[in-house]
Amino acid sequence: MKTVFTILYILTSVWAIGAIIYHGRRPSRSISWALAIIILPIFGAILYYLFGMNRRKFKFFNSKEFEKRNRFGYPENSQQEKFWAHFDEDIRKERLNRLIKASSNTTAKSGNKVAVLQDGGETFNVLFKAMEEAQKFIHVQYYILERGNLLDKMSDLFKRKIEEGVEVRIIYDSLGSYKLRGRPRKQFQDIGVKIYPIMPIRLRNLLFSLNFRNHRKILVIDNKVAFTGGVNVSDKYIKRENGLGKWKDVHLKLEGPIVNDLHMVFLKDYFFASKKADFHTSDFLSEQEMAGSVDAQVVAGGPDSNHPTIMQQYIGMMNQAKRSICIANPYFVPGEAFLQSLKISALEGVDISLLVPKKSDSKAAKFAMFSHFEELLNVGVKIYLRDDFSHSKIMIVDDDLVSIGSGNFDIRSFELNYETNVLIYNKEINSEMTKEFQKVCKKANPVTLERFQNRTLWQKFLEGLFKFLKPLL
Incomplete structure (x- = not known):
């Protein structure tokens, strides 16, 4: 038996390390996986098979479904160009606009109205009021749809609106909303909601569905108003829970030309999830009118994108900073490229502040995050620990750039998740x-x-351990 185990260990290790050498993109991540494979006999190879393989080179991301999704676009007569923002007198903004356009295929739009919602209770009050006013359709997309008071209230609202003739469509991440499977999903179907999981976790597609998640939060109503940001549908935002209290987060209410761009992200994902061949954007997109004076741009990326869009956006914003950078995030575990860009900006004299929660819902992410504090403090980055738990993903640059959305400052959001x-x-x-x-x-x-340098040896050990495991988180 021992001989069989040894042979199996050698074979799986040789295969996995060979795959790392052939498919690996980043040396630090490859080394971490190689050591995990050696230290954890057989189990390490299985983990690499499930979570570590570079599947961008595999057939899955070249499938007909992905090709159709990427060709899914605006109707020919949409006249989107008339809302394009022009930054002729500000090369910083124009360079950033060009970067996002090349990476995400979306252009900055002028004429928008943007409201920032700073609290979960406020967010859901505004969100439910907007859905109550729906006349044609309500399109919902969340990473987490969690059973509780908010979801029950949403279900009751949808039932009333469907009886009024409003169409309701829901897509959700099958892992983030795993408790929605079975009876809860059927309850939505029974009232007439068209509801689909995105990349459902099944044995035949486990390799691709388990590691690549759809982390987006989007709500579009009648193509007139849209919401996006970091808030999921969870009672954590309206009730105190043990340990972390009531979660804080930031969300956006959007009106104007940008609604079409955000709606297009939803429509592509719905088309991909539902596999409805007769589903067309022209049935839902409409001509927009100027709603305000804000220039804004949708930034959407995922594992089938040609570029790491979210990482490029954040680094692009940093590179345009002249005076200050403010970052708020609960999972600040970025890769080396982002860290080096941040340190360069600090050494150039840019005032950088990092705001993170003292407590976390993920101890692994917390220790990995803390492992970078000393090197950041050494170059002058100011770090603040807030007592409450904030789930926000915010970056503020100088006095005229702000990013709010679903993208965390970590490797998963940069490379593995669909984010907006x-x-x-x-x-x-x-x-x-x-x-x-x-x-x-x-x-x-x-x-x-x-x-910070006087922290305990045990904490330093845990930070070092999870820093080593950071590429695997």
């Missing part, structure tokens, strides 16, 4: 977000280099 941010080119919204950021920082606990 909104990049806002606007001084007023920047000022609003900066004031809120600074208000929270004043209440938070600043991390000093001297105090």
